Amino acid sequence: MANRTIKKIYNSQKVNMGGIILDQPLPQRDMDSLDPVLLIHHWNDKVKGGQHPSELGVGPHPHRGFSPVTFIFKGGVHHQDSSGISGVIYEGGTQWMNSGRGIVHSERPNKELAAEGGDFELIQFWVNSPAVSKMNPYHYQPLTKEQTPVIVSDDKKVQVAVVAGETENVKGPITSTSPMLTMRIEAAAGGKKTLHVPSNFNCLIYVLDGKARVNGQAISDKQMIIFNNDGNTIDFESETATRAIVLSGEPINEPIVSYGPFVMNSQQEIMEAIRDYQAGKLGVLEEKFS
Numbered sequence: 001m002a003n004r005t006i007k008k009i010y011n012s013q014k015v016n017m018g019g020i021i022l023d024q025p026l027p028q029r030d031m032d033s034l035d036p037v038l039l040i041h042h043w044n045d046k047v048k049g050g051q052h053p054s055e056l057g058v059g060p061h062p063h064r065g066f067s068p069v070t071f072i073f074k075g076g077v078h079h080q081d082s083s084g085i086s087g088v089i090y091e092g093g094t095q096w097m098n099s100g101r102g103i104v105h106s107e108r109p110n111k112e113l114a115a116e117g118g119d120f121e122l123i124q125f126w127v128n129s130p131a132v133s134k135m136n137p138y139h140y141q142p143l144t145k146e147q148t149p150v151i152v153s154d155d156k157k158v159q160v161a162v163v164a165g166e167t168e169n170v171k172g173p174i175t176s177t178s179p180m181l182t183m184r185i186e187a188a189a190g191g192k193k194t195l196h197v198p199s200n201f202n203c204l205i206y207v208l209d210g211k212a213r214v215n216g217q218a219i220s221d222k223q224m225i226i227f228n229n230d231g232n233t234i235d236f237e238s239e240t241a242t243r244a245i246v247l248s249g250e251p252i253n254e255p256i257v258s259y260g261p262f263v264m265n266s267q268q269e270i271m272e273a274i275r276d277y278q279a280g281k282l283g284v285l286e287e288k289f290s
Helices: 111-116 267-278
Strands: 006-011 013-017 020-026 037-047 058-063 066-074 076-081 086-090 094-098 103-109 118-128 139-143 150-152 158-164 180-187 192-196 202-209 211-214 217-220 223-227 233-238 242-249 257-259 262-264
Touching (some): 006 217, 020 223, 037 202, 037 242, 066 076, 066 086, 076 094, 076 111, 086 139, 094 103, 094 158, 103 111, 111 118, 158 192, 202 217, 211 242, 217 223, 257 267
Antiparallel strands (some): 066 094, 076 086, 076 103, 150 158, 158 180, 180 242, 192 233, 202 223, 211 217, 211 233
């Protein structure tokens, strides 16, 4: 086993997505994506309360050709889609949506949070699908904190939740369209853990908050480390209480053409996605708030 070397460290950029201010570690000016991960958005805000869920979050919108994934850290996210699925996942949970040939969905804070107010924090990242899977049937996978297996470090100070993929004989429950290993890290000050990631997987670590050392290199909140594919272990040591995510996957190595909520392999396929959406072939979502 050999430690991966660090390729580069990036600071997140602030972006405005329809009036919502987010931290965006990926893409960067010199890096469009880290195959198969296409983008990462970190949304950390306070909900003021006294509102209806329909006033908050992201309303109905389409997707085709990739998987939008949401890690919930504070509050809850109410997912509704045009296939009739409706459900809320709370902090520590995951919503993994293989959009396949297409779906229309919405993502909003849960009704209690909208009414009472409170902290709301999530990370959404987009995972590309290989061409052979882009037109598969839609598949929504909700995962609660309790359903997510956790690896605990020898010093009991680091918890690694395995969402998708397998490491140290622990398998995450989520099924991805290409081989991946995605993990969530919660560490107390002074915690140490060696992470195991296949050497052929592209890999990044993003720190939500705290200060840590990764293979001896200092990293802190809103920073992302990109690794070289030259080893299968990563030494993680927290200097303060730290939360982080690990996103890694086998490169798909196929052409990517994207337009808004569609990620395909050619411009023709993008035009087909737009036409199908306009024709209602991705479904229609009429939101319901009980």
